[in-house]
Amino acid sequence: MEKIYAAANAASRIYSASWRRGNIIRAQTRLKDRSLTRRLVDFYLDSLETEVSYLLTESQRDAA
Structure with a gap:
């Protein structure tokens, strides 16, 4: 069960990062x-700042 949770968590983080990079490109x-x-x-500058932050x-957090 732990392996499934870890895989789901990794997939979720990859999707989130991809979605955020998409927001940056659109802005x-x-x-x-x-x-x-x-x-x-x-608005777009604030959006960029939020996503990059x-x-x-x-x-x-990943480096720690």
């Missing part, structure tokens, strides 16, 4: 649009 793509309002630019926290 970067949208930031290239010159017609964005300042409010949307701030989470990924860095996860990698630090």
Whole structure:
């Protein structure tokens, strides 16, 4: 049972990291649009910051 739990946990973390990297790519793509309002630019920048912070926290936890 422990092996199944470990495999499920690893799969979940890989999926989460992939989903977050997708969010980063989508935000970067949208930031290239010159017609964005300042409010949307701030939203996408905040989104980038949140996702990168989470990924860095996860990698630090993995290193420990």
